[in-house]
Amino acid sequence: MEHPFWLWWIPLLPLLGSLLCGILHYLSLRARRSDPAAAGLAQLAGLVGVAAVGLSLCLVLRAFLVLRGLPAEERLLESPAWDWIRVGGLEVALSLLMDPLASTMTLVVCGVGFLIHVYSTGYMKGDPGYAKFFAFLNLFVFAMLMLVLSSNLLGLFIGWEGVGLCSYLLIGFWYQKGWPAEAGQKAFVMNRIGDACFLVGSFLLVRLFGTLDLSDIGAMVQGLFAGPRDHRLELALAALLLFGGCCGKSAQIPLFTWLPDAMAGPTPVSALIHAATMVTAGVYLVVRLNPLFAASPSVLALISTAGALTALIGASTALVQRDIKKVLAYSTVSQLGYMFLGLGAGAFGAAIFHLVTHAFFKGLLFLAAGSVIHGMHDEQDMHRMGGLRQHMPRTYVTFLAGAAALSGLPLMSGYFSKDEILAHTFASGGYYQLLWVVGIGAAAMTAFYTWRMVALTFLGPERFDHHHVHPHESPANMTVPLVILALLSVGGGLLGLAPVVGELIHLPHLMAAWLAPVVEPGERVLALAHGPQAQVGHGLEWVLLGLGAVIALFFAQRGLRAYLRGTQPDQRLAQARPALFGFLSEAWRIDSGYQSGVVLPTRLLAFVTAVVVDQFAIDGLVNGCASLARAVGQRTRRMADGDLRNYALWIGAGAVLLSFLWMWR
């Protein structure tokens, strides 16, 4: 194994960039106070931010090339370890680990991140917090890279919390408006619930294995499986708790409600953090610890169930949203659900494949939506768009590419990744086939809402006010990233062609081959736990692929046709079935359920505690002591009447009393 120190530069460069941007922000604030024209300093921050991530991307590419040059089973780079904590039997070394999984993730983070940084230089132009934005964005990239590259759970947790912090900062970036700040808090608090689970899960792992090193844990789980079958319950509990952390970070049931609200942040943030990278951290964690999760079949089933339900809820909610970013947010929730559905079925490689293609096409869709919002002067309501095809041709074409990939039209990237997950789920048999039906249903809805979005935004009559809104195409630094992402969304499927299709053009499943060393231990444990995995036969695979294609095409066409002439289908549904419409548009009322089931009781408890316990009992006790002392003082001050003889009398009486007490003792 090699020990290249330069791995540290991958996360450190964005950190340096973040510091520099922060300094630039400070300087520009000071300059602005004395000289209003001195905004040039802040403009420099865009360059710094882009350069930091760009250099990181170069290093990541170098690491990828080095890894590719090694034989498959030796693909592991570890930076020199720094002994960080050594307490009793627990040793934590802070070191970075680059293996095929980490390399895939870093390529996505830095690659998509770089494009989004470039895009942001256009999108955030003129914003008073321009430099601050890049400082936060670079800090996020640093935290995300730490999360992905850390060789142990503690370092991963640092990154995990770091991305949460940056998410909070960036959701509330326009905190002056009020509601973004609240959305940021909501995201932070919901994530805290998951993080608590994560922490307890890590404690449990320390207790079980005495180490936090990710590869050691994987090896020890395999060792446990080879030996006598004890510790099964603790393993399952640890996996469950870690999955709880994933639920928070990756917006799964029951903690997904923060993600739609997170759309309050600037659109590049939604693209980078809440679609492409941070929300996939949970998927990464499960794949990273795949032997641990594979060791607990019941937890796997639970993960799949949560994933399938999340996919269904997200997709059905996206059907009736009016806000273009909300559609994409619920779509992200539902696509993350697919990834967890795949993870639960043991398709770790397929989940990462979907993660990658999703980063391409959802990042693209968010950026394109941002371009629309930018061109429409901050309008997000699709009911007040329409006909933008003529005004924003480049955005339109790239959006089409993203939509095709998201809805899983044949041969697009999303088609292969989603169908691989669904095929694995189907092949797992039994209960999983029920989940497969749910997944297919959600896929149909996905195709429908995606093309509804396309029709409402870009086609049909123009419904905006021509006097106030003059839609225009975005500048080149916004459209070029769109074009690159569009190419990736269309061609990303080549990374992981379904075997039957791959055989036709002699291209193997690149992703599966690349990730094989990482997911292989988990698959071995799975095979030990419930026998060899069922393989999808050729005929069945063709049927599943064909079914996916037919469903996607059919429902995409339905969605496009229905909304081509305007927004009437929405209004008809809202009038004919107001209950259903409300139920769907409020995400199955889960948020309001939390409001009445958790938030209100907590508030009530807080009120009771404040009024009854604090103000009445505790304050009463304190004030009571004071009034008692005062009352006694009022009564006894009469004794001190200034007459020496009375004092003497009291002293005498006291002396007599004391002597009597002493005598009768």
Add this chain to the structure above:
Amino acid sequence: MNLPSEHLLYLAAGLFALGVLGFVVRRNVIVVLMSIELMLNAANLTFLAGSRLHSTPGSPDVTGPVFAVFVIVIAAVEAAVGLALIIALYRLKHTVASDSLSEMKG
């Protein structure tokens, strides 16, 4: 000398009661000081009576007389301080009545 020791104690109690009475009823601070002397001497008498009770022929108990000597010394000092205070009080108030001293009234 076959005066019983109890009689000494009765006398001491009487003197002490007289002192207390004088202390409580008289307003003149000089008389109050004298009453204190009276009480101290009652205490001395009690010490001596106790010493007599505890003595056996051939081994006299000296604790009582020693204490009495200490008390006499303290009484002398106390009288000196007390008289000085009374003079200071007279200079301040032109009276030595104790009820003129009520500045500390609560």
